[in-house]
Amino acid sequence: MSKERIIKKITYYFRYDWLRYLITAILCTAIFFSLTYSNVYMEAYDIEKFSSAKETIRSPITVENTKETERRIREAVQSVEDHYEISTDVTEEQVASVNEIFEVIEKIESEDLEKVLSKSTITVTDKVNYLKQLVEEESVREMNSEVFTALFKADSADRMLAKELISSSLYDVFHTGVKVDEEEQVIKEIEQKLSYSTLDYSLVQALEPLIVYGVEPNSFFSADQTNEAQKLAREGVEPVLIRAGEMIVEEGQLITNEIYEELEITGLLNEERNVFPLIGLLILMLLLGMVIFLELNRAKKNHHYTSRKLAAIVILTCVIVGVMKVISFYVTTDNPLFFITPIATVSMLVKILIRERVAIVFSIIYAIVGSVIFNANIPGLLNMEAGIYFLITQLVSIYFLALVKDKAAIIKTGIGLAFMNLTTVFLFLLLSFEKYDMADYLLFGSYGFLAAIIATVLTVGMLPFFESGLGILSDSRLLTLSSPNQPLLRKLLIEAPGTYHHSIMVANLSEASCEAIGANGLLARVAAYYHDLGKTVRPHYFIENQMGMKNPHDYLDPYQSAEIIMQHPVDGAELLKKEKLPQEIIDIALQHHGTTLLKFFYYKAKDKSDNVLEEDFRYSGPKPATKEAAVVSICDSIEAAVRSQTNPDQKQIEKIVASIFEDRMLDGQLDDSKLTFKDLEIMKNVICETLKGIYHSRIQYPNEEKMKEAK
Structure with missing residues (x-):
């Protein structure tokens, strides 16, 4: 091809x-x-264990290292100590039993034992034997009698001090808990505490069986509490994450099993x-x-x-x-x-x-x-x-x-x-x-x-x-081109002032119409300024620029007149191209008459001869290809037609607008413009309202002569 x-x-x-x-x-x-x-692409590496890394590798993703997490969970669970439950009942029972012995001794000391035992002389042995009869605990009865003998021999103050020391010591050790394998250690701690007191050393030694009797295990293993502690320890372990961007191995570092596992976990060894x-x-x-x-x-x-x-x-x-x-x-x-x-x-x-x-x-x-x-x-x-x-x-x-x-x-x-x-x-x-x-x-x-x-x-x-x-073509450039100081617009104003005024009016109508139908109003306005620039080539051949002078077309053949008039879109496009204006504006200048028929000179030619071809009096085109070009084309014809009327009223304006729209549609001039029937209806209303505002009724003020006559 x-x-x-x-x-x-x-x-x-x-x-x-x-x-x-x-x-x-x-x-x-x-x-x-x-x-x-x-x-997003993760490069896969061909790495063997126990080799040296050829480059520094970082993790491309954040992923959990499940093996390391499980290992830490095991360590956390194993580090949890067994939990024990302290029995307050044992504490109260043991302290009460020890206190009961001292209370019985005080009771015996306060009674008249000679009368009770029917003896004239009461010895310490009698008191000890009587004490064993009063207590119900078998373990107390079997206790070494020396402890009771020592207590009966001690004065009341020493017995009270011994009672307080033993009771408080028991409460202290029971509060922290006494395990089965801790009894001997606890007994020694209590004995040591008593030895530091003011009690006689011999009395402290004699009280050992009573201390042994009072110390009893009150802390027992609790499976429920231990399990709960292990559960909390397990839950407290944070997942071990290999975070995105984290360095896994440094260049030259040995690839250990741990590093190799991390490379596998992050997918750096898996091409798939x-x-x-x-x-x-x-x-x-x-x-x-x-x-x-x-x-x-x-x-x-x-x-x-x-x-x-x-x-x-x-x-x-x-x-x-x-x-x-x-x-x-x-x-x-x-x-x-x-x-x-x-x-x-x-x-x-x-x-x-x-x-x-x-x-x-x-x-x-x-x-x-x-x-x-x-x-x-x-x-x-x-x-x-x-x-x-x-x-x-x-x-x-x-x-x-x-x-x-x-x-x-x-x-x-x-x-x-x-x-x-x-x-x-x-x-x-x-x-x-x-x-x-x-x-x-x-x-x-x-x-x-x-x-x-x-x-x-x-x-x-x-x-x-x-x-x-x-x-x-941007809005900023369009705004620059719309400046009256633009050379081409100044040329139009100076050489064809009537056309310049006509272009301003067309611009107003075009912009309002385009804005109403959603087209580019600014483009339509600026293009309308330049659409008749070709008339500057022969300005006096266009009626709006003649300004009281004779019409040159009165001396020309209709064919010659038509050729001059139909040439102005082409001349305008050439001038615009020469000045390198945007293509959109050039296209609108070239298309604003489409292939319409120049009716005035066509019928003038037909009056002279029946052998007249319509093609000779049609613009060369092309037809408007965009909405903006079609809008400028319609507004151009409407403005010229309405301006040719003398003080047009609202009905005249509406009739002219409707006829031009109908003529353009029937002639197929809007076929390539992408305008819809809805767009055309909106344009009709907007153009009529705008023209009515321009050609509204005005008060006829009397001139100076009539005012003098009235006086």
Whole structure:
């Protein structure tokens, strides 16, 4: 297939908007995927145990080391000591039994034993024997009598002191618990405590059997409490995580079994696991591509995105994603350099060159892509801090960039953006758990400030490239072209003042109509200013510029007149091309008469001869191909027709407007314009209302002579 046929075929297919939008979405998706591929791909290593690592390897994911976690759980459970339950009943019983012995001794000492025992002389042995008769405990009866003998021989104060010391000591040891294997140790502790008292040493020795009697195990093993403690210990063990970015092995380090297991756990030895993150990334990027296609295709009825605008989207996507990728190489956990990314450049340029809604949609998409690029090469992780920052800075730039009249508007937007970037950066620092000092605030804040400055400079610098290099017609350029000081408009004003006034009126009607039907009102207004520029070649051949002079057409053949009149769209297009005005304006100037019939000279020729071909009196076209071109074409005819009337009233205006709309539809002049019947109906109402406001009734003031006559 020849080169000419290939180009012809491509041009044929590119007539379809949906195909161009689809190709744009595919290219953007390819850029996203190719530059985020390395952020989710996990490289697999061919490593053997007990070999030296050839490079430093870090974990690409956060994953639990289950074996290490289980080992720590076992250690925690084994470290739990057996739990014992202390019986307060044993404590009270034993202390009460010891106290009972002392109480019985005091009772015996206070009684008249001679009468009770019927003896004239009472010995210590008698008291001991009597005591054993009074107590019920068999163990007390079998106790060595020396302890009782010693207590009876001691004075009352020593017995009370012994009682208090033994009772308090028992309470102390029972409070902490006495286990079965701790009885001897506890007895010695009590004896030692008594030995430090003021009691006689012989009495302390004699009290040993009583202490042995009082000490009894009161702390018993509790299976329930032990199990509960082990459960708590098990639950208290934190899972052992191998965190994303954590160094597993350093270059030159020996690959031990433990290190090898960590490499297996993180999937660094498994080539198959690397496929899943890539599939997930591909799905995400396809979804973003689908959003791009649907957004571009959604508004195709009202907004025609030319191939040049779509090329601008692809170029901007490639540039900003590439910039983010380069910056990501230098980002660390301690240095969030992504704050310096001038991503607002894209949002501002897309709004200026294309449309605000498209800029908002792409802002969301770029923020998502940025959160992947700055994920520190950790599959499955999105850097939400970077994503939110990118989204905020782009939306803020779109909001501040309300209307671009000149470069100053972009600079003002940059100033507002710098303030918002600083605020956002400080917000992230304040929300962080980490403590930052003043130097960090200044450093990271300067990143956000520089991002705004760089974005502003890039926007101002790149805008002429897209406007001139790609020939994209932006609102800022349209506003520049609408200035009365523009050389071509001054030429029109000076050489064809009537046409200039007519163009101003057409511009007002065209802008109002386009705004009502959702077309580009600013483009229609500016194009209307230039649509009759071709009349400056022969200005006096057009009635609005004759200003009382004789009509040159009265001396010309109808064919000659028609040729002069029908030439002005072509002449206008040539002048516009020579001055390198945007193609959209050139097209409207060339199409504003379509292939309509120049009826006046056609019927004038028919009056002279019946052998007249209609084709000789039709404009060469082409027909209006856009809504804006069709609107200018209709408003041009309507304004000229209404202006030719003398003081037209509302009914006349409505009749003229309706007839011109009907004539254009029947003549097929609107077939290529994408205007709907609903659009035409809306345009009729808007044009009629606007013209009625221009040609409203005025009070007829009497002249000076009539006023004198009235006097």
